[in-house]
Amino acid sequence: KNEVEQSPQNLTAQEGEFITINCSYSVGISALHWLQQHPGGGIVSLFMLSSGKKKHGRLIATINIQEKHSSLHITASHPRDSAVYICAVSGSRLTFGEGTQLTVNP
Amino acid sequence: GAGVSQSPSNKVTEKGKDVELRCDPISGHTALYWYRQSLGQGLEFLIYFQGNSAPDKSGLPSDRFSAERTGGSVSTLTIQRTQQEDSAVYLCASRVDRGRGELFFGEGSRLTVL
Numbered sequence A: 001k002n003e004v005e006q007s008p009q010n011l012t013a014q015e016g017e018f019i020t021i022n023c024s025y026s027v028g029i030s031a032l033h034w035l036q037q038h039p040g041g042g043i044v045s046l047f048m049l050s051s052g053k054k055k056h057g058r059l060i061a062t063i064n065i066q067e068k069h070s071s072l073h074i075t076a077s078h079p080r081d082s083a084v085y086i087c088a089v090s091g092s093r094l095t096f097g098e099g100t101q102l103t104v105n106p
Numbered sequence B: 001g002a003g004v005s006q007s008p009s010n011k012v013t014e015k016g017k018d019v020e021l022r023c024d025p026i027s028g029h030t031a032l033y034w035y036r037q038s039l040g041q042g043l044e045f046l047i048y049f050q051g052n053s054a055p056d057k058s059g060l061p062s063d064r065f066s067a068e069r070t071g072g073s074v075s076t077l078t079i080q081r082t083q084q085e086d087s088a089v090y091l092c093a094s095r096v097d098r099g100r101g102e103l104f105f106g107e108g109s110r111l112t113v114l
Helices: none
Strands: A004-007 A010-014 A019-025 A031-037 A043-049 A052-056 A059-064 A069-074 A083-090 A094-096 A100-105 B005-007 B010-013 B019-024 B031-037 B043-050 B065-069 B075-079 B088-095 B109-113
Touching: A004 A083, A010 A019, A019 A031, A019 A083, A019 A100, A031 A069, A043 A052, A043 A059, A043 A069, A069 A083, A094 B043, B005 B088, B010 B019, B019 B088, B019 B109, B031 B075, B043 B065, B043 B075, B075 B088
Parallel strands: A010 A100, B010 B109
Antiparallel strands: A004 A019, A019 A069, A031 A043, A031 A083, A052 A059, A059 A069, A083 A094, A083 A100, B005 B019, B019 B075, B031 B043, B031 B088, B065 B075, B088 B109
16 A cells, blocks of 8 residues: 555546545654646656645645544636646655546546 | 755656755755555555654655655655656655644646656
């Protein structure tokens, strides 16, 4: 079992839909990161969380430390949100999930 | 520089040759990570440097891989006697230190071994 598991692996949505990507982890962490990777592009950090909830524009990230679970939500999704979303946890090292490929169709 | 800088951006080499990949982290960042990403795959941890501590080399796939970080800043990942399975994008990331700060990634070095 991977230390960081994401679901779903692939997600296709219509423009405007509300999207949720989930991340569960099994190790002790100091922080959880949500990252975005566009095709052929670099990786950018969206959020770093150690508790509670954060919001940037249409993106919301939540974490439940007791349940070892985090979610990334995208409200009013848009085709430009199409990317791979990666969950990573930092404990003794950084451990990455396998990523969720999101495709938002117009 | 303003961000994490990696070079070369692309490297094509013949099987059996040695290659060096360079990462210049954000100034002041003590934590530096090397990962690789094969086509269509997730990120695979290679090595982690934290300040002057001994690096965590547990992700290096074989003894053909080595990395060093000079003066707590620039890091070089060396792959000796390259094999075709070494073909991947090699990514470097840095953050303020192990427990703090956002992650900043370089654009990666795409290695192709023919």
